[in-house]
Amino acid sequence: MVAPILSRVAVICKRLLRIEYPLKVNNLLQGNLDYFIQSQYNLVVVEAKRDDLTRGFTQLAVEMIALSMLEAPNIVYGAVTMGDVWVFGTLEQNLRTITRDISSYTLPDDLAEIVKILVGILG
Numbered sequence: 456m457v458a459p460i461l462s463r464v465a466v467i468c469k470r471l472l473r474i475e476y477p478l479k480v481n482n483l484l485q486g487n488l489d490y491f492i493q494s495q496y497n498l499v500v501v502e503a504k505r506d507d508l509t510r511g512f513t514q515l516a517v518e519m520i521a522l523s524m525l526e527a528p529n530i531v532y533g534a535v536t537m538g539d540v541w542v543f544g545t546l547e548q549n550l551r552t553i554t555r556d557i558s559s560y561t562l563p564d565d566l567a568e569i570v571k572i573l574v575g576i577l578g
Contacts, residue, residue, distance in 0.1 A: 456538040456562060457503050461490050464570055468577040470494055480524045488518055494577040498522070500533040508542055508559075511535040516553045519546040532576045538562070541569050 458474070465472035470492050479485040490501035500518050504511030512535045519531040523546055531546040543556040560569050 457490065457501065457536055460566070460569065461492065461501060461573070464573040464577065465492055467570075467574055468492070468494060470577060478518070478521055478525075480521050484521050484524070486518070486521075488522075492573075492577060496528055497530070497532060497576050498527060499573060499576055500531065502533070502535045504535060504537055506537065508535055508537060508540065511537075512542060512544060512555055515544060516546070519544070519553065523548050534573075541565075543572060 461472050473491040474489070476488040476491040477485075478488055488500050489503045492499045500515065500522060502511050502515040502518060504514075515533045515535045519533050523531050527548070529548050531548070532543070533546070534541055534543045536542070539562045541560040541562075544554060546553050560572075562569070
């Protein structure tokens with residue numbers, strides 16, 4: 456469910472969707488981002504999880520921090536999803552804060568809203 460949505464967003468925004476994107480900050484902080492889309496000013500990291508959004512959001516936060524240590528803009532956007540449920544978050548580097556959206560979005564009911572959010576970030 457995740458790849459088709461992100462593929463559509465990438466086509467709409469005319470951006471490259473990277474899957475299993477390798478990220479290495481140093482020998483202790485490295486791994487693969489499940490999905491990564493970057494525009495000129497913003498980027499989105501999507502962590503796909505099968506069962507636990509809370510643990511998935513923690514992993515997403517670590518990935519956003521790692522990305523911010525490289526070349527990221529001041530705000531890094533992310534989402535964690537189980538496929539049918541999506542939760543968004545942001546990392547604001549200058550404030551050193553990670554914020555989790557209190558709303559969650561479900562498929563298929565919120566498909567248009569999910570796409571709209573992602574296109575809005577990248578547009």
